[in-house]
Amino acid sequence: MIKFENVTKAYPDGTVAVDGLNLEAPTGKLTILVGPSGCGKTTSLRMINRLIEPTSGTIYLDDQPTSGMDAALLRRRIGYVIQHAGLFPHKTIVDNVATMPVLLGESRQKARIKALELIERVGLPASFAKRYPWQLSGGQQQRVGVARALASDPAFMLMDEPFSAVDPVVRGQLQDEFLRLQREIGKTIIMVTHDIDEALKLGDQVAVMRVGGKLAQMASPSELLTSPADEFVADFVGRDRGYRSLGFTKTAGAVAIGEEAVIQLGASADEARAKASGAWVLVVDGSRKPLGWAQPELVRGEVTREHLNLSGIPAVVSGTMRQLLDAALSSPSRRGVVVDENGELIGTVTATDVVKAIEAEPHLETAR
Amino acid sequence: MNFEWLGRQSDNIVFLLGWHVLLAVIPLILGLLIALPLGWWAHRSRRIYPLLVGVAGLLYTVPSLALFVLLPLVLGTKILDPLNIVAALTIYTVALLVRVVADALESVPEDTVQAAKAMGYRGYQSLLKVELPVGVPVISAGLRVAAVSNVSLVSVAALLGIPQLGSLFTQGFQLRFFTPIIAGIVLCVVLAMILDGLIILLNRWLTPWTPKVVAS
Ligand SMILES: Nc1ncnc2c1ncn2[C@@H]1O[C@H](COP(=O)(O)OP(=O)(O)OP(=O)(O)O)[C@@H](O)[C@H]1O
Numbered sequence A: 001m002i003k004f005e006n007v008t009k010a011y012p013d014g015t016v017a018v019d020g021l022n023l024e025a026p027t028g029k030l031t032i033l034v035g036p037s038g039c040g041k042t043t044s045l046r047m048i049n050r051l052i053e054p055t056s057g058t059i060y061l062d063d064q065p066t067s068g069m070d071a072a073l074l075r076r077r078i079g080y081v082i083q084h085a086g087l088f089p090h091k092t093i094v095d096n097v098a099t100m101p102v103l104l105g106e107s108r109q110k111a112r113i114k115a116l117e118l119i120e121r122v123g124l125p126a127s128f129a130k131r132y133p134w135q136l137s138g139g140q141q142q143r144v145g146v147a148r149a150l151a152s153d154p155a156f157m158l159m160d161e162p163f164s165a166v167d168p169v170v171r172g173q174l175q176d177e178f179l180r181l182q183r184e185i186g187k188t189i190i191m192v193t194h195d196i197d198e199a200l201k202l203g204d205q206v207a208v209m210r211v212g213g214k215l216a217q218m219a220s221p222s223e224l225l226t227s228p229a230d231e232f233v234a235d236f237v238g239r240d241r242g243y244r245s246l247g248f249t250k251t252a253g254a255v256a257i258g259e260e261a262v263i264q265l266g267a268s269a270d271e272a273r274a275k276a277s278g279a280w281v282l283v284v285d286g287s288r289k290p291l292g293w294a295q296p297e298l299v300r301g302e303v304t305r306e307h308l309n310l311s312g313i314p315a316v317v318s319g320t321m322r323q324l325l326d327a328a329l330s331s332p333s334r335r336g337v338v339v340d341e342n343g344e345l346i347g348t349v350t351a352t353d354v355v356k357a358i359e360a361e362p363h364l365e366t367a368r
Numbered sequence B: 001m002n003f004e005w006l007g008r009q010s011d012n013i014v015f016l017l018g019w020h021v022l023l024a025v026i027p028l029i030l031g032l033l034i035a036l037p038l039g040w041w042a043h044r045s046r047r048i049y050p051l052l053v054g055v056a057g058l059l060y061t062v063p064s065l066a067l068f069v070l071l072p073l074v075l076g077t078k079i080l081d082p083l084n085i086v087a088a089l090t091i092y093t094v095a096l097l098v099r100v101v102a103d104a105l106e107s108v109p110e111d112t113v114q115a116a117k118a119m120g121y122r123g124y125q126s127l128l129k130v131e132l133p134v135g136v137p138v139i140s141a142g143l144r145v146a147a148v149s150n151v152s153l154v155s156v157a158a159l160l161g162i163p164q165l166g167s168l169f170t171q172g173f174q175l176r177f178f179t180p181i182i183a184g185i186v187l188c189v190v191l192a193m194i195l196d197g198l199i200i201l202l203n204r205w206l207t208p209w210t211p212k213v214v215a216s
């Protein structure tokens, strides 16, 4: 657990970067600090490992005040992912990752073996180990930055915009990989971002800060979307928050899933016409995995891959209302395909079904 | 060119060359060792930097001959003592390298320094294991200038009668004989080039991590 108690930071020039911050990041959870530029996120983060000393107030690490600790020893207990990776240019990737274990007294050889594992764990090929940082792309460097922070297996991690400076696609991948990793390792993490979407996607809880370094609201992502504390938070969370909050609403049982007649590739035009409902018929493979939608009217002879429309995105039945609604809206037949965990067809839903379910239960369970 | 004379004098020339190397290289190494902590100090403190770099700049403008003559008074050495040359050239090297070392440390990206601190390096560990290694290219560039400058400054000591390649110049002038002068110049240039090349090699060996510049 990391706890801020009445922490204030005033820089020598009089700028109050953080003002009376009270905050608790629970053990094993990912807490996100989010807010507009200059609101004191980085300052808050760097006060935890004492790269910056608070002007007043106390920060606790597992109930021990950090102010009495040896700063270097304190920092060795905390993994820190610096913005833009901040790798050591003169060390190979594997030695960058092995930095903290070696500093903590592990043999270089052992530390390198562990570092190699981590390099692969964050999704980089082992062949990168001997390279130097300048030989990696920005996104790859950020992965190394994450691996380096993980190397000493610290109980605490501080991450300053770890997924910035890469394109949205790579960022999405990095976020997904990181969520998967965190589910395995369950570290106590505080992550800074100015991207509210990232905060809502990754955070177990999200602390929204306002300029002047005050905490505006601390809540779970769905709570932020459904009950923002004030106008500032509401504004910051964004205009389509109603739709986005559906991303935190489980579908489980709330929506009636209709049966859907299906054909397989190679079916005749007649069969396709017979099974179709409206202008479209769903095509599946031998194990009932959806392949796409076909229009029987256009089929001469038999149904082939060329007839398939692939625009629909299937929703997994255990997913969220948002995914279900999106499945319906993206489907050419306007019937959203619902599959089970193995990708096998369960049935279809319409947007109307989903909306009805939402309206029927305005306070749906929003557990994640 | 009188090659026969060169042949007869070869022992003496090698002797002079040896002295020249010693008088140029020892101050280079001493100067670097002294400049490292001074440069670090200048880098650490905004107030010390202009002071140290200013004084260093001033020292560099003192004519070398004046320094060679004045130092015995300060050090209590004999005027013919080669130590004077070593001391004077060490002062020049320090004067040149204080700024170089400070700028080398300044050249280390702030992100890198912060990362070292955040990983839990103590101040001296960060300096020795991160900042100095990353500053090596800048330091070597400065060292190359100092090396070449030392090789040429050593020759001036011939006027005081201290043996090194410059002695060939004085000898040539006295005898109105060009061979030793040309031999002296060629050897000085070759020596400077060899020292320069050695520093380049050393730099390459210490910095396998720098991007290889592809000549276009
Ligand atoms: N060393 C400093 N001296 C004076 N003021 C500073 C210093 N560092 C930061 N500040 C000021 O403190 C405030 C908070 O800075 P901080 O870096 O914590 O913001 P941030 O929330 O991380 O912003 P961003 O999203 O742009 O990174 C800003 O107004 C900034 O200008």
Ligand SMILES: [Mg+2]
Residues within 6 Å of the ligand: A041, A042, A043
């Ligand atoms: Mg910041």
